[in-house]
Amino acid sequence: MPEVTYLEAIRQGMWEEMERDENVFILGEDVGAYGGAFKVTDGFLERFGAQRVIDTPISEAAIVGAAAGAAHMGLRPIAEMQFIDFISCAYDMLTNYVATARYRAGLPTPMVVRGPSGGYVRGGPFHSQNPEAAFLHTPGLKIVCPATARDAKGLIKAAVRDEDPVLYFEHKYLYRRIKEDLPADEEILTPIGKARLAREGHDLTIVTWSAMVFKALEAAEQLASEDGLSVEVIDLRTLLPMDDQAIMASVRKTNRVLIAHEDTRTGGVAGEITARINNDAFEFLDAPVKRVAAHDVPLPYAPALEDFVLPQTDDLVAAARWLAAY
Amino acid sequence: MPEVTYLEAIRQGMWEEMERDENVFILGEDVGAYGGAFKVTDGFLERFGAQRVIDTPISEAAIVGAAAGAAHMGLRPIAEMQFIDFISCAYDMLTNYVATARYRAGLPTPMVVRGPSGGYVRGGPFHSQNPEAAFLHTPGLKIVCPATARDAKGLIKAAVRDEDPVLYFEHKYLYRRIKEDLPADEEILTPIGKARLAREGHDLTIVTWSAMVFKALEAAEQLASEDGLSVEVIDLRTLLPMDDQAIMASVRKTNRVLIAHEDTRTGGVAGEITARINNDAFEFLDAPVKRVAAHDVPLPYAPALEDFVLPQTDDLVAAARWLAAY
Amino acid sequence: MASPNSVSPPPAIPAGLSVEQLLDLYYYMRLTRSLEERLVALYRQAKVVGGLFRSLGQEADAVGSAYAIDQDKGDILSPLIRNLGSMLVCGATPVEVLRQYMAKAESPTHGRDLNIHYGTPQQGFIGQISHLGDMVPVMGGIALSFKMRGEDRVALVYVGDGAMSTGTFHEGINFAAVQRLPLVVIAENNGYAFSTPTAKQSAVKHLTDKAAAYGIPSVRADGNDVLAVYEVTRRAVDRARSGEGVTLIELETYRRKGHAEHDDQSYQSAEEMERWEADDPIDRYIRQLTTSGWSTPAALADIDRRIADELAAAVALVEPEAGPGAGTALSGVCLDPPEAEREWYDRG
């Protein structure tokens, strides 16, 4: 089986969908001639032509708005944000227009907005953001955050086929660092709304997603060998709608939960998960639900600062030890 | 003492600050000649002149951006969003430019963005929003949500004097429905970051803010007379920074918490509060932290639908009974 | 040589219109006004849920422009709050509009979004949202779909003098211009954005000055002259259909009522109001129709009666209808899941 990077998996997923369905098209800044700032759409212009791979002006609101209009007409746009940080410029369009269209006016809006998110790359406050929390309280949107190459492919394909708008937040730290054997002849589709059990365990659960999954797995490994702790790792994959069942099943088993995310703590997605666990599985908690997240500051680029502000494997280990000892 | 409405209290607060400090000025759509869509700035143009009461084009990002630039220079702008729903058009400017200015570049940005928020007025999906959650995960912003006329006045004055950007979300349902005796000669300043004990109790705590405070008080009254329950109501007043101490003190006392907010449940502010309680006062919980919030849909305007989607006093009573019986 | 007593034949009808079409235009303008007047009465009786927005004095702008698109070809427009007339031309019915304003269960949005915020591509018009400017990129996307599929269709979007100050207007029209999309943009210059006069929105002399920024042609017309409006729009629609891209049209008109029904209009001068009242687009059109001989007062009165009957029937039908049931609020946020979760404390 060919080794495929996370980035190549996204590329393949979009490519296959564009081959399968002529309604699928791509629009964004520098996605055509240049193949995207990270080369995720490299070769697409040559294969699919300028009608289906559209280089746009620097206009995120127009990119998203035009995608929505096209989606109403039955097309399947994939809109790229050059860095996901720029999705904030389309915040109004996404939350007010796109998310509400079906509900308020019966307008189906099947579209994907994707782009590189996340830190650990010395990108500073404007090239490292994790915008999940910004859209979590918007009914009508779906949010996916793949961690593996397999899911990167499976979720972009599922997102393109979904009948509703999907925000697809890929992690740029993983682009070329993650490699997996992916069968060339299998059609990979990862269902939206289903978490993945990334590691089984019985002492403690880490609920997380995206790049943080790998830190959780590292921490689990270290905790197993150094502390004899059996840590379960849940890779949520989809944040909206959230897979409550998978979370609660693990909580009922381990009775201790750590929620880890890369975004700042206050107002981050972990709060929502904590509330759901309180609601659905409070009786099963032997310890408080705890969070490991970035410190509440804009993300600095100096290595020592970024490393300090963002959660690291050591932080997960320390937090898990505290929780296991509770 | 003169009876003052919630709206008049905001007006007075701004008026006093403009009298006190010539650096304070107002900008927004229709704030001058018309006195604001809700007449909050009625009479300001006549008193303070067109230099300090600026009618702007329909450009929320420019309003907020210009406020920030002026604030860097030592002015104290108060930017009005005609309805707070339109703050989404300035989301990028607020989260990326304004919130980070001091941290990343040492640029002080003392400014206020205020506007009418909230539902219960048949305003539909675009004139009823509660945008607290959208800004809660943005370090660098402060968020205040007054419930009483006294706090409406005290918090707008404190917001104007704060050295950092403050989002001031006033509730349009309260504008003319709330009246209080406010002394004309006392300078009212409500400290940002401090909750208010709206009602003392020992069986159960309702943590809430803004218009929901009154529903919580109604529910508490009903629960006292019908069930003999003693319900404590915490009016948070400020959401960012959050008054953890006040919340935890109440949780330690009552051991049962209901968090109530008008915004949709998923991704709403209650999640954050739940996580904080888990973190700081888990041992004191005799029951899960529970949420009462709007259903996860855009807000419809038809009365029966709006009433169903938004939390009502009855919902609080039912939830509190459940929690008390837990 | 004709005898001095002979009646001269009516002048040729402009813009290639037939007499039936001329009466169509009259019908839609009058229907718009009469329907709004009905709504005012219902509003005063507190039977309207939410604000009421009038287009008094702007009926020619809305109707004439909408009449210029070709619904048989599948053209689509995006109305604003003053474009009730455009929607009626596209086939919106008084019953739908009354149901919307009265928040009835069978209203197009089932009680979800207010007033005339509704529409789908199938109806020929798209439901606007309140956030001004946002419909410009969206209609660009609809026009993009026409271009990508090689369809013979045109999109038309309205934007107010005030809404042209928004970033989304700029991004949307620029995107459409650079992609040469089949889009017509109609700037409705009615003098005000709420209380703000056009001169405080922008330092331009004419809104058409904005076209230069996007490299597109523009044209200005008297927005109270329904035939002129039809004609300029028709040319822009034809131009779009033939692949020549975006046109910006400015229609000069006046908002004779307040921003919404509650607005006291204190900022509009009596002189200004009177001047524009004297230029009422319907009165003017009646004069044009009757003096030219294209129609007669009696024929127009017939239409008025037809409309009165139609509206009376519509109100009678809609008024007693029920509002939507509370539980219906949860359906259809997404196709899957089909229903939002019921909150745990829900009674019933």
Place this chain on the structure above:
Amino acid sequence: MASPNSVSPPPAIPAGLSVEQLLDLYYYMRLTRSLEERLVALYRQAKVVGGLFRSLGQEADAVGSAYAIDQDKGDILSPLIRNLGSMLVCGATPVEVLRQYMAKAESPTHGRDLNIHYGTPQQGFIGQISHLGDMVPVMGGIALSFKMRGEDRVALVYVGDGAMSTGTFHEGINFAAVQRLPLVVIAENNGYAFSTPTAKQSAVKHLTDKAAAYGIPSVRADGNDVLAVYEVTRRAVDRARSGEGVTLIELETYRRKGHAEHDDQSYQSAEEMERWEADDPIDRYIRQLTTSGWSTPAALADIDRRIADELAAAVALVEPEAGPGAGTALSGVCLDPPEAEREWYDRG
């Protein structure tokens, strides 16, 4: 009559500049280029944190325009990523810039925001953020403060050909125009926005065409001619100072390096690159200075040496410096509280 053998005196210096000022302009252009070249070397040695952005070929644009504001009067500008030269003119030092690019503790942002993203009103330039267009309304606000206080000051903001497509550019320039603020807007047309040619950003022929949309005057100049740049900017600054409002200036130039150092520029043709290389703004200015007799090769070589020494000293000073300590990351998000909370699991 002068004898045919006598040396004719140097032509009058344009724009009222003195010889010292001419050499100033040379100094800043050369300093910009040499500093960037140093940075490239450091980047290749992996001593730079984050990307490296060049302004090769655009030094005249940055330096000439910044030189036209009056810092003594308190004018303030907002640079973009290609305006290192503007910042140097305003008093930014190579030491500061090196510290920023190498993420040192004593850098202006203390390791928080990258590259040349720094500045305060006191320094005469404002720290930009990445989100394109956002600085336009912000600088409008700074200009508004000048106007409100009756100060004699001017604000200047740069915007790229690409960034002009953003909604914030539109909202910001329109706001400033309608308020007649003392703001100069410089559109740097360097042919590309990342890989996207200007023709794909907008259907206009010239970026100056956009001024009409805001009712403001515009002027276009050769961005590689430092004196021409100085002159047009100076006129716009004077105009702003005298209360006449916003001017849009288009500077035609070319981005000779990639968007950032890693960009392979495959989309730029060799022919185009060569043509613009032949028009290098520094070479051209050297020729102008020496053939006109305003300066001599020796005097310019002196300046080059001075710069080389200055840069060597700066690099020697900055290279060994330490980065910021981890704990410093928590301070100064707000004035109160002065520190963000430490997370509960924090080691140490």
